[in-house]
Amino acid sequence: MYHGTMGSGRGGGMGMGAIKRQRQTLSYLQEGKPDVRRTLRRLWKVITPYRWQFIGGTLLLLGGIVLGLLQPLLIRQIIDTAIPTRNMSMVVLLGAGMIVLPILSALLGLAQNYISVLVAQSMIADLREQLYQHIQSLGIDFFTWTRGGEIQSRFLNDAAALQGVLTQSFLGTLSNLITILGALIIMATINWPLALVAALVLPTFAFPVLHFGKRTYEATELTQKALGRLSTLLEETLNLSGVLVIKTFGTERHELKRFRVENQEVRQTQVAQALLGQWAGVVLQGLAAIGPALLYAYGAYLVIHNAIPLGTVVAFAAYLAQLYRPASSLAGANTSILGGLALFDRLFQVLDIEPTVKAAVNPQPLPATTTQGMAFKNVKFHYTDSPDVLHDVSFVAPPGQLTALVGPSGAGKSTLLSLAARLYDPAEGSISLEGIDLRDIANDALRQQIAVVTQEIFLFHTTLRENLLYGAPDATEEELGAAIVAAQLQELVERLPDGLDTTVGERGYRLSGGEKQRVAIARALLRKGPYLLLDEATSSLDSQAERLIQRALETLMRERTVIAIAHRLSTIQRADQILVIEQGHIVERGTHETLLEQSGLYQQLYQAQFNTPTSEKSESNVL
Template sequence: MGMHGLGGGGPLHAVWEQRRSRQYLEGGGKPSKETARRVWRVLRPHRTILAFALLLTGLGVVVGLIPPLLVRDIIDRAIARHNLSLLIWLAAGLVAFPAAGALLGVGQNYLNTVIAQGVIHDLRRALYEHGQRLGVDFFTKTPGGEIHSRLVNDLNAVQNVLTRTLSGLFVNALTVVLTLATMFWLNWKLALASALVLPAFALPVMSFGERTYHAITKAQEALSRLTQHLEETLTLSGILVVKSFGTRRREADRFRALSQTVRETQVRQNMVGQWLSLLVQVLSAFGPAVLYGYGGYLVMTGKTPLGTVVAFATYLTRLFNPASSLAGANTSLIGGLALFDRIFHFLDLPVSVPEPEAPRPLPVNSGQPVALAFHHVTFAYPGQAPVLRDLTFEAEAGRLTALVGPSGAGKTTILSLAARFYDPLAGTVSLADVPLTDIADDVFRTQVAVVTQELFLFHASLADNVRYGNPDAPPELVWEAIRAAQLEELVRSLPEGWDTVVGERGYRLSGGEKQRVAIARAILKNPSVLLLDEATSSLDSHAERLIQEALQRLFHGRTVIAIAHRLSTILAADQIIVIDQGQIVDRGRHTELLARGGLYARLYHEQFDPGLNPPAAAISAR
């Protein structure tokens, strides 16, 4: 079965799978208490720095309470008693304490940033590593932009939550408590009158939480779709399709529409906070009115000094902003948890190909030929009929096993199971008589190399691409692999030799050159088993000959399972397995299969005109 089979059973099925995947990623509803507990578990490794940051925050709040008391003493003691010396000291304090508070604020902001970046680093690493563990099935039904949005957009938004919301909650709570305590200490009557105003604006603020959650969720979803469109149409592969089909204007219109949606959702998200701010400002005007009215009466009747009322006015100004923020903690927390919820939903995605809890060792070393066997394997892609049914065969150690069959027969699926991109629904795939599900992934990957039909090269030098599977390989081994893959002439012709950057996906190289780079990469890795989806049908005869010579060296002394699109590459295979509709319909060597006149013979005669001599080139694993 071709690689297109990995994604589903047609366009409608693919769209449905993408929608289902997006729904799972996004989750729904309001974040639960479990989300809050998980946020604390994320913060817990940074609790020492967090405690120190909270200490600085507390000191900053205490220092901020002192200037109003200095103002009170300036009015009631220094000015009233004409004490110039005391006035100078108190005035100096109005400079020193705010400066100390600002210095503490710098330290607090630094520690908040360190904590936030540490948490973001932990989450970014967890998201990336979990994404690596997810099965191939997830990537076939999930747009790349959706994944990258978690790693970029959501984490950037979470950073704002960590540096502002979480630390702000502590600052605001401490400020409200200490400010109210100081106000009651100064004058309990004025403090009581001021405190009675607080619920007047606290209650409306608390109702904005769910609206904020939905506004943030919609904004992040819109940003995710925009990111997906960018990655599909402004990468090398995407832009080639856009230019080839002349759809630049259509894609620009789609981008404009998606960008407009982002704009609208961001405006709605921002306006939720703006309307809340407006409501708080209007309602908070009642506080000073009550204070100055009642406080003025107390001053006029001689029951309270003027400096105390002025200090109260300062405290009241300090009180309303943190009190309104604290009243809106529901809004801020739920909005922040909405972002964490999206990240946790991704981290909760199930791993379809899990690591074994108690891995078994392999009885072979890397590079030593080893048998790979299928035992009564049945497999189906999600939502589809079985692709493979009760499949049993063994690729003998050091031998070439070729898979032949019509398109859609299940050949690529066999290779995907052998590479453990998927696990079978029934039966087992084993390496050296050890089931693949019992082998640690890093151990398995050292034994097996995969050369797929869709070749991928990184935007790096040719040498770096060759040594990708063996980054510590010395230059002489890299050059030996390049020679074995028939790349020596190409390297000498490149402007910077093997240090020449091959471009995104190796775009600066031809199809045959890219395939030989992939072969060199496999040779340098020195695997025990090679899985090859060989595609040379689109190459000219010279490129095909070079690749066949490279494959001859790659196959030597290894267990090979190869899908043959050109029968000329497997005429001398030790075993040819003929696949049709997910089952083995015939097996044997070339001459045996040809003599039986079955499906293999029909495929062979369709490819080679009887009037022409079949190609003499043949590849053996020995």
């Protein structure tokens, strides 16, 4: 919350603060004005759990405003009453009041600010948690079409800016409005002609905010764009992958030239922004001097003609100094409030995104044992705003058997595997597990049944142990050791400096491709799901690594129902059924031997990849 009752005689800093806040809130309106009523209703739901703290903070705010408005009256009494009557006891009493009132006002402000920060940060934490939970529930398509930086911006930039919106845009506007109205009422009660002069002077304080606000905003936009380009350059050239490319190509000088250009652009835009701010400060301080000067001139005229006492003029000048910041801030109040609502609206827009893969309304329990396997029935699928990539696909992956998917690149194999994992739902048809549609199975129950190993192995920047236990945090040391042996990882664990407690680096950079694949296999073994979805890696490995991975895969696939995008000849040969995919259709199905007897696509792919003395011996060629 904003505690703005204590004015200052120098207004440059305050006025520039108002310009800065206007500039910030203007940026929130770039995507359009929010639906005010709708956003306010939703905002109230966020505030409701903290309404009593909110009310308490508002009362403290009002108390601080009242105490601030009493101080000029004490000055007036000292000059107009105590001094002329030489009443020292009144001077002491009023002087003590001038000490006590600011202290009490500061204490109220401290308590109010504490409550404000507590409420604002609690609301922000609640929104962040809602946002994180909701984004986790969204389908893969959201992450496919949304930039990672945009998602992070909602958490870091938008959510962090909410405190300023709550404390300055909303309560700050309320505080400023009450301060101005209260001061003007008191001034009018004392002397309405002088109050009228003060009221006429107030709009001049708002002029710099209105005039320089837009210019400062435009200058800041240029600076932010330059900083954005510099940030992108730094992100590209100072991360591990970028550094490797730069060093291997020897392009350090080229990148240094790029950096110098962007760095100079940032310097120039920031200098221009700073100069504009300095000019705004000059105008603000000039106007801050003109207002009191006019008031004192007219007040002196009235004092000379015995129309009002001197203390009243001094009190009016004190009120005018107090009113400077509220008047400046109210000039951009409309923009600030709309900008604040727009910021909340940006978060609500993400929270309003409907998950494409919806949770089961009445989830059905899965049987304890697998008896029916996984079945695709007349499945059609297309990505957003794209033509169908799967057409009327039907097959059954029987329990305990290996179903291999083969076909040219782009045929739809990876899409089939994604549908089997329920990362997407089919546009038409159904996919069932043990006779139950995947859409009727609770997500947690489904994940417990399925282990997934993909080509792109992602490891977290933490220890090898935590990466292995990621899908099975309750696994025992014996189970972990057995998975390490089955995945052929003993030698790796022994070689690492801290064994299982060695940090594997960003995306597992400290491990080779084959080692990362075996870590993924061990992770799937610990998962203990009766179903395995496997996308075999196509990368060429040395013969030793290939043998280790093959042994690990044989252990992983044992006694599991497996659907695999098969690239290794050994996997294809041992498959109980092979589905040949072309342009989203299953064009052939059967075993390795029966498909070779047909003069179809499988035979063509096999002859192109494996039907040579060299490739017959290779386990890393791709079908």
